[in-house]
Amino acid sequence: MKYSVTTYPPAPQHPVRVLDGVLRYAPIGDLKLETGGVLPDVVLGYETWGELNSDASNAVLVPHALTGSTHVAQGSSDEPGWWDGLVGPGKTIDTDRFFVVSINMLGGCYGSTGPGSADPDGLPWGSRFPFVTIRDSVHAEARLADQLGIRRWHTVLGGSLGGARALEWAVTEPERVARCAVIAATAASTGEQIAFAQAQVAAIRLDPDYNGGDYYNGRAPVAGLGLARRIAHITYRSEAELQYRFGRTPQPGEDPLGAALPAERGRYQVESYLDHQGTKLAGRFDANSYVILTEALMSHDVTRDRGSLSEALAAVRAQFLVAAVDSDRLYFPEQSYELAAALPGENRVHLISAPIGHDGFLTDVLQLRDVLRKDFFG
Template sequence: MATANSSPVYRIPHPLPLDSGQVLDGAEIAYETYGMLAPDASNAVLVCHALTGDQYLASPHPITGKPGWWERMVGPGKPIDTDRHFVICANVIGSCLGSTGPASLDADGEPYAMRFPVITIRDMVRGLVALLDGLGIDQLHAVVGGSMGGMQALSLAANWPTRAARVLVIASTARHSAQNIAFHEVGRQAIMADPAWAEGNYYDSDAKPDNGLAVARMAAHITYLSEAGLPENFGRRLQDRPDGSKGAKSFGFDADFQVESYLRYQGSGFTRRFDANSYLYITRAMD
C-alpha cells in the first residue's frame, strides 16, 4: 500500500466538481516537473500516467527505488527533451502517491475509504487542468499519454480543446470494451473478496488486502500481453527451482511454469506501492 510521497503538492483553491454531481473540497495534486518553463509558458508538455503509474516518470520511485517509469523517453536529449521542454507529470485524483484519493483524510479526520466519490477520466483531467492553471500554463505544447494516460489526453482534447496544441495518444482508447470491463471486474471482486479489505476500512489495521490486490494485478497483466506474446515470452517452459536446479513439475501448487512465476512476481511487488481502494476507483473510472 502506497504511503510515501516526495513530490510538490498543489492544493486546488476551489471545490473540484465531479461528473457524479459531487465535489471534492481541498483536493490536492502531487506532481513532478522536469526542465525549465519558458517565460511565455509555451514549452510545457503534460505526460499523463497509466492505471498503476504515478508522477515519477523520470525520477526514482520513493517506495521501490526503481528508475522512473518513462526515463528512457524523458530527459536531456531524449524524445521528450527536457533541454527544450518543461515536462509535467501528476498523480491523478483517486490514486495514492500524494494526490487526493480513498486513503486521504476526509473532513472528519478519517480516511475517505469507500466514502470517496466515484470518479471518471474527465474528473481526473479536471484536476490536471486545475494544476495547469496553478502553474500559469494556458496552453500546453503537447499532452502525451499511453493506456489510461491516453484516455486522459483524449478527454483533455475533447473537453478542453484550447488547452493543448498537440495530442499524442499511445495504445489507448476512448472507451473500454466489454472484455476490458470484465477483466477489471474480476480484479475488483478479488480485492473485495479478501477478508482484509473489510469493506474498504483497512487503513488502521495491520492486515491489508494484499492477496486480493495481487490477484487483481495478475489478472490485469494477462491483458498486457497479446495472444501471440504469451507463448513467445513463456510458452510452456518450466521455472527453475529455488535451489537452481532445472525446472520440473512439483506435482503441487508451486509456480511450476514461467508464466505462473511472472504473474506471482508482478502481483506481490505491486502491493508494496499501491492502494487497493485506489485500484477499485481508478479501474471504475476507466470503465
C-alpha cells in the same frame, strides 16, 4: 502490510524552476464531480522537469498509466522514470527546451487525494471516497495548470490510461491543448475491456481483508490486489510473448506433476512470473486506488453527453498523433483506427511493432521518436 492515512505537507510555492523529478503537492480546493457530489480540499501530487518559459508556451503534460506514478523521468535523484528513454535532457521530449509536467490522477496513491487520504476530519476516506471519472481528473488538473501559469499545453501525450486522459483533455479543454498524442488507448472502454476490469475489481473486493475498503488500520488486501494484477498482466502481454518466454517450462526445482494434491504441486514458470508481478504491485500500490482508477477507466467514454464520436471530437483544436501496438490484445489497433477516422482532418495511425503486447507502449515507445520530433517536438 499496513497502510496509514496520507497527509500532506504545506503547499509549496511555484517558482519557474524547481528540482526536476521531485514530488510536490498543490491544493486546488473543492471539486464538483460528474456524479453530482463534491470532493473537498483536493490536493494533486505532481512532478516537473525543465523550465517554464516566459510565455508558458513550452509546457508538456504526460499523464501516467493505471498503476504508474508521476515519475516519468529521472530527475535530481537516481530513481529511473517509466519513460526515461523519451523524456530528459537532449531526448525526444527535451527537458532543456520543454517544461514537462506529470500529475497523479485524482484517486491515486502517488500524491493526489485518494481513498487513503485524510478527509476533513482527519480520517481515511476509505469506502467513502466518491466515484471519480477521467473527466473529473481533467477538471482538477486544469486547476493545477492555472496555478502553474499554463494556459495552453504545447503537448499532452500518454499511453493506456494516460492516453485516455490525454484524449479527454483535448476534448474537455479544446482551447488548452495544441497537440495531443494518444498511444495504445481508445475513445471509450469496450465491453470486453470493462469485463477484464470488473474481474480485477472483484478480486480485490472479495479479499476478506478488504473490509469494504476500510482496511487502513488493519491488514491491506494484498492477496486480492495481487490477483487483480495477475489478471491485468495477462492482458498487458501477448500470447506469443508468454509462450516464447515461458511456454510449459516448470519453475526450476518444482514439478507440476509432483504431488497428489493440486495445492501441493509445483508451478510452471509462467505461474511464478505472475506471482512475482502480483506481489510486486501489492507492495507498492493501494488497493482502493486500484479500484477507483480501474472504475474510472471503465467509465471512459469521450462521447458521454456529447453525441456520436465524430460529434464529440468535432470541437477539438489539437494536432493529433494516434499510435497503437500491433500485438495489443487489450486495446486493439482497430480501435485506434476508429479514433483516427473520427478526428477532424487526416490522421494516420502509427504502429509500434512489438511482440510483447499492450506494454509495448512502455517498452518500445522510442519507435515513435522520429514522428514525435518531426510533428511535435522538432
